[in-house]
Amino acid sequence: MVQSAMLFAGSSHPELARAVAKELGVPLGQISIESFPDGEIGVQILENVRGRDVFVLQSPARRPNHFLMELLILVDAFKRASARSIVAVVPYYAYARQDRKEKGRVPITAKLVADLLQRAGVTRVLTMDLHTEQIQGFFDVPVDHLYARRLFVKALKGLGLKRPVVVSPDVGSNKMVRKFAEDLKVDLAIVDKRRVNGSVTEANALIGDVKGKEVILVDDICSTGGTLKTAAKVCKAEGAKSVLAVVTHALLINGTEIEGIDRLLVTDSVPPSHKAQGVQVVSIAPLIAEAIECVVSAKSISSLFS
Numbered sequence: 001m002v003q004s005a006m007l008f009a010g011s012s013h014p015e016l017a018r019a020v021a022k023e024l025g026v027p028l029g030q031i032s033i034e035s036f037p038d039g040e041i042g043v044q045i046l047e048n049v050r051g052r053d054v055f056v057l058q059s060p061a062r063r064p065n066h067f068l069m070e071l072l073i074l075v076d077a078f079k080r081a082s083a084r085s086i087v088a089v090v091p092y093y094a095y096a097r098q099d100r101k102e103k104g105r106v107p108i109t110a111k112l113v114a115d116l117l118q119r120a121g122v123t124r125v126l127t128m129d130l131h132t133e134q135i136q137g138f139f140d141v142p143v144d145h146l147y148a149r150r151l152f153v154k155a156l157k158g159l160g161l162k163r164p165v166v167v168s169p170d171v172g173s174n175k176m177v178r179k180f181a182e183d184l185k186v187d188l189a190i191v192d193k194r195r196v197n198g199s200v201t202e203a204n205a206l207i208g209d210v211k212g213k214e215v216i217l218v219d220d221i222c223s224t225g226g227t228l229k230t231a232a233k234v235c236k237a238e239g240a241k242s243v244l245a246v247v248t249h250a251l252l253i254n255g256t257e258i259e260g261i262d263r264l265l266v267t268d269s270v271p272p273s274h275k276a277q278g279v280q281v282v283s284i285a286p287l288i289a290e291a292i293e294c295v296v297s298a299k300s301i302s303s304l305f306s
């Protein structure tokens, strides 16, 4: 990495930050983060960042409010310490699902998060598998959007599946899932899911053929597991032989046992769940490091996906 650049880590995902630093062959920047007795966060940057290009990695998962606030405070500290540029490396963009007004009198919190990051002083955002690509438009600074698909497709090709079919667990994921089907050169099916509330989903129909096939369910986020469970149930009712799920942001707040899912493939965009035994984790550290190298050397990031 060029000498002007420095990588720092928030407290949300130190393992990933260390892995990225190792890939880049640089030490993590020195920083102090503490919680005051009343819950406020205090930070101090322990080395000179004046005129430097700072990358700060934070993945605000499971405690989104705390880690977002911590990120904002870190960015403010870098700005006031005269960093030349501040790139928020946010593999998992919290609140991404609140990206539109789908009913009356609700916020667009994904936009609010973008506003807050920019107001704090970020000059660029590096993120991965946003819930919807349009979130990039919530920012007036450049957003580099990475995709885990290349990593997953490589892992899936190594599994030796005989009759795979890629299935979108809801209509919203269809665009992302279609690209998996194209890369794997297999058919696509779609589950017609309806969300009843934050933790309950139901499905009425499956569009496509899964009979006797090895289903690969693809989703950007797994939180309660309700979506995957519902989709797996429909697929098995339609005669699927097995159901494998591929998830970029594995929040897995109810653990890794998801009814109907025989196998789970996830990234480490958020810290692996403490009950993650038996789950295959594909690391995004090399991809994040490659993207950081592209930013510092002004190379094309889209070339990483071609």
Ligand code: R5P
Pocket (backbone or CB within 6 Å): 097, 169, 170, 172, 173, 198, 199, 201, 219, 220, 221, 222, 223, 224, 225, 226, 227, 228
């Ligand atoms: C929804 O549109 C997302 O892509 C995921 O399907 C959803 O967030 C998963 O949440 P849960 O695991 O709680 O069903």
